[in-house]
Amino acid sequence: MPDERRPRLGRSAQAAHTMPSTFALSLSKWALDVATKVVKADVRLHHADIVRDDLAIVFVVNHFTRLETLLLPYVLYKHTGREVMGLAAAELFQGRIGRFLQSTGTISTAAPDRDKIIVHSLLKGDHPWMIFPEGGMIKDKKVIDHKGEFAVYNNGQRRPPHKGAAVLALRAEFYRRKIECLYHRPGQEGLQAALEKFELDSAEEVLGRRTVIVPVNITYFPIRAHDNVLLRMATRFAEDLSQRAIEELSVEGTLLSEDTDIDITLGDPIEMDEYLNLPEYASLMACGARDLDDLEMDPSSLFNEAARQLMLRYMREIYELTTVNYDHLFASLLRHLIFSRFDERSLRERAFLCAHHLRRLGVRRVHSLLERTYR
Known part of the structure; x- marks a missing residue:
């Protein structure tokens, strides 16, 4: 789950992480275009028309295989023209692969300024973001415990899905509303200080957009485990593969075959205003800049209950979108x-x-x- 007790993001850190290299993006698109010639599965995107320029989007996605981290951004770019940014496991950020991931705007889950980078990007509406609230691949397909509550297996125990995506989206829209309020205030008192705090050049950068969370479900059919090209290549180059890795590749490799259908369904956008307009936040949403400093000290606790309710909602909607x-x-x-x-x-x-x-x-x-x- 995102840890938001972080120092303010500096310009250099922001530039290093949020401005993907044009060449690298072109190269990654070329590589994915080549990959689609290898991927024979029938990939179908549903409800893509909800992706609009006036929405700052956080896609929350179910996570069954490693395939989603590359497949979904490519499919969304192909159908909407929007370049989706995301998070990748910290262990991937080594050597050439790590440098390539950084150049395309991908952020390590261990990056100290991770959350602030995402919030800044959502404020400007630069790119949609993709987050897996389950926090890892759900191989056993079990996301509801015996009490009927959402819970995923992780490190030997079951825990609730992460609500970090909810906190980030609520936080971004809260800041947007504050800046809009200060912008329309007589004399725009406090506006410049707020813009400097969030390293924005003008209020116009954030006005006219809304932060939303879009639930996404990816369904594979059929799911079968058997020998495949990916598994044979892996065993050839890594003879000491664990039994777990062999089992995972025997499934994931078949998902790329022409016998597989992949349905990607986007849900209706969940508006953050539905939560920020609740009566308990009325005083907080009043037009003033002083409380921004207090929120920056502990941003997650303020929206903790709203984020929990929002997490339960998008988890429910993710699985209601199952094909x-x-x-x-x-x-x-x-x-x-x-x-x-x-x-x-x-x-x-x-x-x-x-x-x-x-x-x-x-x-x-x-x-x-x-x-x-x-x-």
């Missing part, structure tokens, strides 16, 4: 029938009834194969 497919039906049936005797025919009949029930419920996000079968 339901045959794997979901059969996995659910087997889970409920695990202690029952059944034959193939009865399983097929139950699957048919499940699909029929989905149609009656009006579930819209259904895989095309399931849609064609039960039209």
Whole structure:
């Protein structure tokens, strides 16, 4: 989770991290264009029209494979023309790969000014950002605990998803509202000090935009584990691969094949104003600049409850965007029938009834194969 108790970001640090090299961006796009010739999967982006220039967007995405960190920014750029920035694991920032990641605007999860860089970028609306609230790849597909609450497995225990994306988005919109208020104040008292605090050249840079969180779901179908090109290449160059790595590559490698469909669905933008306009924040949202210093000392605690509620909302919406497919039906049936005797025919009949029930419920996000079968 983002740690926001940080010193103010300096100009040099900001420039080093937020201004990606044009050459590097072009090179990364070229590399990804080449990669698409290798990736045979059918990648489908839904609801892309919600990406607009007047929105400063934080995409919150479910995380099943390493593939998402490259696939989603490329697909969004291809369909919307917006260059999506993101975070990468600290261990990747070494040598040439690390320098390349930095040049494209990617930030290390261990960067001391990570959160301030993201907030500054959201204020200006430079780039959308992509954050995985689960904090790691969810291999067991279990995101809800026995109490019905969101929880993911991490370091030997289950914990709630991170609410850092919520804190950052709320914080950016709070600052935007403050600057807008000072801008329209008679004599613009306090405006210049606020602009200097956030290293902005003018108020116009932040006005006319809104900070939103967009839930994103990535669904793969089918998910199968077997030998593939990626696994063979990995075992050839690294003979000491762990059993876990082999298992992961046996799945992730097949997701790139022509037999796989990848549905990427963008949800409706969640407006930060819905939370900042709550009665408990009325005094804080009053037009004044002095409280900005207090907020900078401990930005996460002020919005802690709002961020928690926002996290629960976007986690729920991420998984409500799932594209339901045959794997979901059969996995659910087997889970409920695990202690029952059944034959193939009865399983097929139950699957048919499940699909029929989905149609009656009006579930819209259904895989095309399931849609064609039960039209």
